[in-house]
Amino acid sequence: MGRHFLQIPGPTNVPDRVLRAIAQPTIDHRGPAFARLAAELLERLKTVFKTAGPVVVYPSSGTGAWEAALVNTLSPGDKVVAFETGHFSALWCELAARLGLVVDVVPGDWRHGADPDALAGRLTPDVAAVMVVHNETSTGVRSRVPEIRAALDRAGHPALLLVDTISSLGSMDHRHDEWGVDVTVGCSQKGLMLPPGMGFNAVSAKALAHRGRLPRSYWDWEPIIAANRQGFFPYTPPTNLMYGLREALIMLEEEGLDAVFARHDRHAEATRRAVRGWGLEVLCADEREHSSSLTAVLMPDGHDADAVRRLILERYDMSLGTGLGRLAGRVFRIGHLGHFNDLMLAGTLSGVEMGLSAAGVPIKEGGARAALAYLEVSS
Numbered sequence: 001m002g003r004h005f006l007q008i009p010g011p012t013n014v015p016d017r018v019l020r021a022i023a024q025p026t027i028d029h030r031g032p033a034f035a036r037l038a039a040e041l042l043e044r045l046k047t048v049f050k051t052a053g054p055v056v057v058y059p060s061s062g063t064g065a066w067e068a069a070l071v072n073t074l075s076p077g078d079k080v081v082a083f084e085t086g087h088f089s090a091l092w093c094e095l096a097a098r099l100g101l102v103v104d105v106v107p108g109d110w111r112h113g114a115d116p117d118a119l120a121g122r123l124t125p126d127v128a129a130v131m132v133v134h135n136e137t138s139t140g141v142r143s144r145v146p147e148i149r150a151a152l153d154r155a156g157h158p159a160l161l162l163v164d165t166i167s168s169l170g171s172m173d174h175r176h177d178e179w180g181v182d183v184t185v186g187c188s189q190k191g192l193m194l195p196p197g198m199g200f201n202a203v204s205a206k207a208l209a210h211r212g213r214l215p216r217s218y219w220d221w222e223p224i225i226a227a228n229r230q231g232f233f234p235y236t237p238p239t240n241l242m243y244g245l246r247e248a249l250i251m252l253e254e255e256g257l258d259a260v261f262a263r264h265d266r267h268a269e270a271t272r273r274a275v276r277g278w279g280l281e282v283l284c285a286d287e288r289e290h291s292s293s294l295t296a297v298l299m300p301d302g303h304d305a306d307a308v309r310r311l312i313l314e315r316y317d318m319s320l321g322t323g324l325g326r327l328a329g330r331v332f333r334i335g336h337l338g339h340f341n342d343l344m345l346a347g348t349l350s351g352v353e354m355g356l357s358a359a360g361v362p363i364k365e366g367g368a369r370a371a372l373a374y375l376e377v378s379s
Contacts, residue, residue, distance in 0.1 A: 035231030065199030
């Protein structure tokens, strides 16, 4: 009985308002009503990305938007510097290599974000782009994108800056124009509070001018941007998801982006206080790099994170994120992003505390209470 607690870091809970919007009758995607919808959406999206430039929308997952960012700007054999900060950054590196790019991977320990100081020595003249994941969904670690931009500027290097905001867009501050990002990659199913199915590229003027020779057809920006000028797409768009996106963007505007980011910051801090109150360790090792979208929790030696997750799902009907890649079995991830409030966080942390205790994990009592105390004084 009762609701299921979906506390993975995406797909996230979809608000009732958004679900009702998606349920509207489908309209002709070549008609004037759709053209008005698309024109409104494409303009509203710029606010979330904090850009004056175009935002390209694909019926795709974030992986498709990754590929679009690369094939529109780079050529076979181009060299890219890519920071490996977790499982998803590693997957983006693999995708780049399969496309025929030469990937210079900056290795990481998955507990820290991209190191700006490591960039200068790798910026050889043949580097065409730098790839960074703003918020690594597998680890709960944020990379300091403005410092990466500053390192590029200090070196006077013309490389494009490509940034994945898949689990930060709409929940953590990202400034495409101000931070000098050339392509920002996003998707629908996390901070934007939608089901999966929409990928995004926010594109700078520099990126539009830097047209690579990698093969592309479906992902090509040019015909999409051209059709968008009249409110249309060169492919069948996800019409009903676009209804939902409009409602989600209105919700973000009603709350105000600064308030949205502050809410996520507050819930993340409360979650970390709970984890430390239990005597456990947050995976992120640098106070400057904590994610506001999710928290990855390290398990004590001898305890399996997946066994804890299974128990919590079976006993309390709550889904937590699994450990991925080298973190499999070592961490579980608490998602606290999107359509989320204090009471939902209180229920989430209480369920985690009960589950840890029931699984025999040695914890201190009162972690959830520490989070509640913080919520009380920070409201």
